[in-house]
Amino acid sequence: MIPLTYYLACSVALFIIGLYCLIAKRNMVRLLISLEIMISAANINFIAFSAYAAPGSTHPLAHALVILSIAIGGCILAIGLAITLHAYKHYKTLDVRKLKRIRW
Amino acid sequence: MFTFALDALLFFIIITPLVSLLGRKIGFRRFPPIFATVGFMVSLAFLPLLYNQVLNNGDIIVITSELLFMRPIAVCLEIDMLSIFMTAIFLFIGLMTCIYSIRFMEHDTGLVEYYTLLLIAVSGMVGVSFAGDFFTLFIFWEIMCISSYALVAFRKGKWEPVEAGFKYLIMGSAGSITVLYAMSLLYGMTGTLNFAYLSTTLSLMPNNAWLYLALTLIIVGFGVVASIAPFHTWLPDAHAAAPTPISALLSGIVIKAGAYALIRCLLLLFIPENFAWQSVLAIFAIFTMFVGNFMALLQKDIKRLLAFSSVVNMGYIIFALSIRTEQGLTGGLFHIMNHAVIKALLFLCVGSFIYRAETRNLQKLIGIGRKMPVTTALFAIGALAAAGFPGLNGFMSEITIIIAGIDVGWYIPTALMLLNILFSIAYYLLLIHNLIVKKPTINYEGIKESPKSMLAVMVVLATLCVVIGVYPAPFISFANAAAKAALNIQAYIEAVIA
Numbered sequence A: 001m002i003p004l005t006y007y008l009a010c011s012v013a014l015f016i017i018g019l020y021c022l023i024a025k026r027n028m029v030r031l032l033i034s035l036e037i038m039i040s041a042a043n044i045n046f047i048a049f050s051a052y053a054a055p056g057s058t059h060p061l062a063h064a065l066v067i068l069s070i071a072i073g074g075c076i077l078a079i080g081l082a083i084t085l086h087a088y089k090h091y092k093t094l095d096v097r098k099l100k101r102i103r104w
Numbered sequence B: 001m002f003t004f005a006l007d008a009l010l011f012f013i014i015i016t017p018l019v020s021l022l023g024r025k026i027g028f029r030r031f032p033p034i035f036a037t038v039g040f041m042v043s044l045a046f047l048p049l050l051y052n053q054v055l056n057n058g059d060i061i062v063i064t065s066e067l068l069f070m071r072p073i074a075v076c077l078e079i080d081m082l083s084i085f086m087t088a089i090f091l092f093i094g095l096m097t098c099i100y101s102i103r104f105m106e107h108d109t110g111l112v113e114y115y116t117l118l119l120i121a122v123s124g125m126v127g128v129s130f131a132g133d134f135f136t137l138f139i140f141w142e143i144m145c146i147s148s149y150a151l152v153a154f155r156k157g158k159w160e161p162v163e164a165g166f167k168y169l170i171m172g173s174a175g176s177i178t179v180l181y182a183m184s185l186l187y188g189m190t191g192t193l194n195f196a197y198l199s200t201t202l203s204l205m206p207n208n209a210w211l212y213l214a215l216t217l218i219i220v221g222f223g224v225v226a227s228i229a230p231f232h233t234w235l236p237d238a239h240a241a242a243p244t245p246i247s248a249l250l251s252g253i254v255i256k257a258g259a260y261a262l263i264r265c266l267l268l269l270f271i272p273e274n275f276a277w278q279s280v281l282a283i284f285a286i287f288t289m290f291v292g293n294f295m296a297l298l299q300k301d302i303k304r305l306l307a308f309s310s311v312v313n314m315g316y317i318i319f320a321l322s323i324r325t326e327q328g329l330t331g332g333l334f335h336i337m338n339h340a341v342i343k344a345l346l347f348l349c350v351g352s353f354i355y356r357a358e359t360r361n362l363q364k365l366i367g368i369g370r371k372m373p374v375t376t377a378l379f380a381i382g383a384l385a386a387a388g389f390p391g392l393n394g395f396m397s398e399i400t401i402i403i404a405g406i407d408v409g410w411y412i413p414t415a416l417m418l419l420n421i422l423f424s425i426a427y428y429l430l431l432i433h434n435l436i437v438k439k440p441t442i443n444y445e446g447i448k449e450s451p452k453s454m455l456a457v458m459v460v461l462a463t464l465c466v467v468i469g470v471y472p473a474p475f476i477s478f479a480n481a482a483a484k485a486a487l488n489i490q491a492y493i494e495a496v497i498a
Helices: A004-024 A028-051 A060-091 B004-026 B031-056 B081-104 B111-130 B134-152 B159-190 B195-204 B209-225 B234-241 B244-269 B277-297 B302-323 B326-357 B373-386 B393-407 B411-437 B452-470 B473-487 B489-497
Strands: B061-063 B077-079
Touching: A004 A028, A004 B159, A028 A060, A028 B159, A060 B134, A060 B159, B004 B031, B004 B111, B031 B081, B031 B111, B077 B081, B077 B111, B077 B489, B081 B111, B081 B244, B081 B326, B081 B452, B081 B473, B111 B134, B111 B244, B134 B159, B134 B244, B159 B195, B159 B209, B159 B234, B195 B244, B195 B489, B209 B244, B209 B277, B234 B244, B234 B302, B244 B302, B244 B326, B244 B473, B244 B489, B277 B302, B277 B411, B302 B326, B302 B393, B302 B411, B326 B373, B326 B393, B326 B452, B326 B473, B373 B393, B373 B411, B373 B452, B393 B411, B393 B452, B473 B489
Parallel strands: none
Antiparallel strands: B061 B077
16 A cells, blocks of 8 residues: 555645746636645645545545535636636736736 | 524525526516625624524534534534624624615626625625634635635726736635645644544644644635735735725625634644744734835825725734733734724725725825715724724724733833834824815815715714724623633533533
């Protein structure tokens, strides 16, 4: 059986990749995808922990939560894409650095 | 199912769009505002019932699985005085913004969605304050966040709300995902997400790096919505770009939900004797105050100025949390109530200026007090209350926090907070001077007093400012009961486990 540490390493790596994308990328759709990557990192954590909770069985709480958190990720993506669509209508670009008309 | 107060809101969330659809068929278009207002009123009417139920049941009611072995993994609602206190604020400000929106939003399209989203956002906040485990908290948290993203970007035909909405969406969801990751770590260490079981398990556990990581992620994640200083950048954009009733909602209660989540998690799960979060949080709070004040002094847009002032006030509340004595927390919770009332009043007054004069530029609003005397007088009451003028409500809570800070011997941070209060007086007096004293530079032909329904809401809020300031005793004792409930960890745990 694969040790739990590998799953944790994978999830931490995914979380850091998502965070890096969020900071470094310009494209608005990529920013939304990076949010999804971060949600997947948390979901992998939940599932791995629930699978290793007791030998031979899985812990049910994490599965219920992960299904709902996937749904919530979908909601965030839906609202995000809707806003992106309207932003594209106004700015004619998906580059998030062009979205800086608001000045202090 | 979720107690009457929340059930009523959920019922009206379903019924409002359905009835509005029928209303459109028969040509009557005023159903959505009426139904949303009635929904808030019904929910508010159920609140005293819930209050009595909580009092009769030993200050806490728990709604969870009957089976004891299922409890660590079952969904759990746990309602104590702190939840009731926050719910009262959420529902009251929600009702006020809803009534105000009737006139303010009358020329917009998509009102069915608007009022339904308003109800959804408030019910999410109420659910956050009722939650007894991280699972429920997260679901209601996302309900609140996602509906407020949509509300900020509601006027999608203009560029500004879309830009601010996207910024808010990215930062807000990054924050809530950070909390989700921290939850997964806590789940891995303890095997449960219930606050009571988590609290007992974590207090027995030796400190390790993962726990500190989870603590940091929770502070960062909830700190985004509570607008702690490095993560506050979404707030001025979102507050300025949203429709004004939504600015009042965001500034009055959405960021308070973040403060509530921080209070609940930090006090219950991470005991300060084991985790030294108090001084770190105090440093963040002071930093938040300074950033908010300096930025507020530079603003030319009146809504952005008020938004930065919200950042400052969140600094006071987080500072009160970091003091963590009963008095400090009483001051913090009392300030949550006062700031919600004051900021709702200020934003709604500005909304009236925008409704009549169609500008938010401070230079163009100079001398508008001569055309809209009642609205500007109410604005002046709110501005004086926010500046901490004695005899109004802001003063009472700020002095409580300062006394609590001196009592625990934090002289320098308390002095810095006092300095920030003095700073904020500067720009509030400047606002009053600009709006009332100065002669108008621009010709305001045809600007009238605000409509009656908007004025009524502002009068109620301004009266509350004066009443809390003059006669604070019942409100302080309510806040004190909430603070006692927040600090009484043992009772919270025993209600579930015993």
